[in-house]
Amino acid sequence: MTATRRKPGRMGPYIEGYTAWLVGLGYTRGTVVNMLAIAGDLGRWMNVRDLAPGDLDRVVAAEFRSACGAAGMRCVPGPRGLDPLLDYLEHVGVLVGAAAPTTxxxxxxxxxxxxxxxxxxxxxxxxxxxxxxxxxxxxxxxxxxxxxxxxxxxxxxxxxxxxxxxxxxxxxxxxxxxxxxxxxxxxxxxxxxxxxxxxxLPPVAGWHDTGIPKGIAAADVQWLLDSCDRTDPTGIRDFAMLILVARLGLRSVEVARLGLSDIDWRTGQVVLRGKASREDGMPLPTDVGEALAAYLSQARPETRLRQIFVTCKAPTRAITPGLVSDVTHRACDRAGLPRVGAHRLRHSLATEMLRRGAKLVDVSQVLRHRDLATTAIYAKVDFDTLRTIAAPWPGAAR
Known part of the structure; x- marks a missing residue:
């Protein structure tokens, strides 16, 4: 795969490796060709300026972009158009990376x-x-x-x-x-x-646990799941992410950190790596396992990354915790529901468990709280139990 018949100047020694780098990040063939063409233009411009690859940085890249515009080139790289090339050169040790502290x-x-x-x-x-x-x-x-x-x-x-x-x-x-x-x-x-x-430093005034956990109805949670287009790779991925939160109560960071080696398909268990580097094992329900298997076999891009969930568009990278809430927001928009974050689904799981008769200690184990006092806030939404202990109002019939 080559970008141009002209020699790529001082980028020549790096074109082959850069090509493999871009393919590994999931860029399409057409995009790779265009990015190699930019690298070739840069290499020839460096010949004229007598610049070595090690001299490159974002300031020099901006000068190159200005030169392209002044020369009337039809396709001038955007402000971040050379970032992949600079990242590759830093990866192979040509560039030293971020500048040392100066102040x-x-x-x-x-x-x-x-x-x-x-x-x-x-x-x-x-x-x-x-x-x-x-x-x-x-x-x-x-x-x-x-x-x-x-x-x-x-x-x-x-x-x-x-x-x-x-x-x-x-x-x-x-x-x-x-x-x-x-x-x-x-x-x-x-x-x-x-x-x-x-x-x-003084402590910040504020009462603990004064609010009531806000969940959404079980039917609304199902609408969010059903809103995912499971014929599309992105929809398959989003469904797998949402069902992990809705069925197992995973935190966003736990979804993002979930690795291929964390799933034991034979025993039906999943290892969760959450806050404070804590690890917890949980059973893997059938519907959650099927959603993960569908994503891994049908929709996950080919990559050497060990995290299960990766971006759908190049460059292929592991998702961030923030993407889990972004996916939840988009599902709310499709389902016609008010926007909620991924953590609201965790609250919904807890309140639904209580509604079905689960005890607080059971909820604590599912949510993986280190202290049962953290789970106690959900007692406020256990209305059936509260009715049995509520004292009658003086002078009023109960």
């Missing part, structure tokens, strides 16, 4: 990020969220003073938290407190602050 804040955030991974073993998504908060907080504190970290005070920390709480919900503010405490703990352990400033 004191960048260097400190990088140290913090390494600590989160190596010492605390946090998940990638959590590391990203905590690092983002650290960058925001430290960027507001940096000064020309060489001891700008050591001079931090409890008042500085509380003032930042108050500014954040003014624009966030109670739940999000509680998250900020956890993120900020983690950063302050690191700064103290690293010897950068003389006092453990994490103790200066």
């Amino acid at each position: 004191p804040v960048d260097e400190l955030v990088e140290r913090y990020r390494n600590w989160l991974v190596a010492d605390r073993g946090l998940a990638d998504a959590t590391v990203v969220r905590y690092s983002k908060l650290a960058l925001s907080f430290l960027s507001q504190r940096v000064t020309e003073d060489s001891d700008w970290v050591g001079s931090l005070t409890g008042a500085d920390v509380v003032a930042f938290l108050l500014r954040e709480s003014g624009r966030l919900s109670v739940g999000s503010t509680k998250g900020r407190v956890a993120e900020l405490r983690s950063l302050l703990k690191f700064l103290y352990l690293a010897g950068l602050t003389p006092r453990p400033l994490a103790t200066a």
Whole structure:
């Protein structure tokens, strides 16, 4: 498969490997041909500019795009049109990847990020969220003073938290407190602050478990499942994802992490990898197993990825947890129902189990709660049991 009869210039040594890379990511033949043509145009432009492949970055890519437009080329690559090529060159070691930290804040955030991974073993998504908060907080504190970290005070920390709480919900503010405490703990352990400033953070006011879990009717859940077009690869995948949430109460992250080796077809069991790196085994119901088998045999793209659920369009990648709720939203639109997230289906499973006579401890086991107190919130929707213990209102007939 070649993109052009002209020589691809300084991209020549990488064309064959780049072709295999694109095919492996699931790009169609026509798309691969077009992307190789762009690589060839870039290689010839690099000859003129006397640039080596190692000199490439997104700034040089933008210059190339401008040169294409100035030359009147009919097909100018888009802003992200060269990203796959840059990713491939980074993969094979031609490019060094992201630039090293250049400011004191960048260097400190990088140290913090390494600590989160190596010492605390946090998940990638959590590391990203905590690092983002650290960058925001430290960027507001940096000064020309060489001891700008050591001079931090409890008042500085509380003032930042108050500014954040003014624009966030109670739940999000509680998250900020956890993120900020983690950063302050690191700064103290690293010897950068003389006092453990994490103790200066006040708790966020807010009662626990004051709401009522909101599920949707079992018939509506079935409508969501039935809305998936199971003659289409995307619909087959979406049905398998939704039935895992609706029948087993999986969290979005558990759906995204589910791997090929997590299914034991002989014993009919599935291993779930959820929060805090916890693993749980659950029986695999027949309808869920059939949905997974249909997706794996009929709709899943050919890929070396070990995650079960992958994107339907190139580049082929493992899905993110957020896609599970996106799929749920689209199913609601097709079924003509108000939009709900994937977690609402988890609530629906719990309330339906209670309606059918299950005990709270059974619900706790299915939802894989570590503490039965977490499941106790569903007692508020167990109306049949509540009626048996409700005291009569004084002066009124029961």
